Amino acid sequence: MSDNQFKRGELYSFITGKASVAIARRLQKNFKEAGVDTTIEQWSILYHLWKEDGRSQQQLCDATFRDKPSVTRLVDNLEKNKLVKRVGDKKDRRVNLIFLTTEGKKMEEEAMKVANRTLNEALAGVPKKQIDLAKEVLQKVYDNLR
Amino acid sequence: MSDNQFKRGELYSFITGKASVAIARRLQKNFKEAGVDTTIEQWSILYHLWKEDGRSQQQLCDATFRDKPSVTRLVDNLEKNKLVKRVGDKKDRRVNLIFLTTEGKKMEEEAMKVANRTLNEALAGVPKKQIDLAKEVLQKVYDNLR
């Protein structure tokens, strides 16, 4: 099926995902300006811990779509910055549970405010209906490739 | 304006661009399987040289949405792999013009075939009309942030 033929420009844009790169850069910039001292990748880990603290690294892999080495190193850096702490699981000694520190918890409010603002900047002037449609397409793409 | 409030899940998906990450990973995998020996980032440079050979690094920055250090290093690696060659511009001695080698030219056909196939995999089952709409949204996002 699907004998789409793409014009070269289209192909390039889709594959390189310049929109999401632009969002990432803007978010990083906005974090910096707001004094939120973290990278967007570290934020993506914190984001899930704020939703539910004390997850294993494996759970964080699944949630963030990252592989295990990536999460290991992000947690390394978060620990270095004293935003999270590794705690060995007593039930299963293979597992590290990751907990927010007080400082890590304190960061949530400001960081989420910045993230929301960034997304509003990105989607300014785009009708909600179109946003939903685009989201659907991106989800489908993701499902096609997973 | 634009007092959108986003649900947390929406926010995360949009910002992290998991669809474009998935496309990139699949393209890399498909390159490998097809024996196309290059990274997707290097491919993005080659892509523009195939369209028009002998561009300056600055032109490649603009075309690929990358900053200058990134392009410098991608060209370094492409040169190391003997796919391109730097040639000093005689008119303006600040400028490097980047030319494909024979080997770099030979790669075009297979690489573009793989890229097209990858995009077909990604967009399988998505109606052309929706693709166009999504593209529009992503373009708007990019314009909002540039």
Added chain:
DNA sequence: CTCATACCGTTGTTTATGCAACTAATACAA
């Protein structure tokens, strides 16, 4: 219990990005 197997996390290597600082060459205004 023991052994094969699966799972969780870590480490090493290569490649790439963002940012800031820097050099060399050019353009332009006084």
Added chain:
DNA sequence: TTGTATTAGTTGCATAAACAACGGTATGAG
């Protein structure tokens, strides 16, 4: 012409991703 600003490209440093290989722990079959 001289001095300043701009432009092209490079380098250093910190962070991150993909992939492969590895060690420690748990689990289940015999």
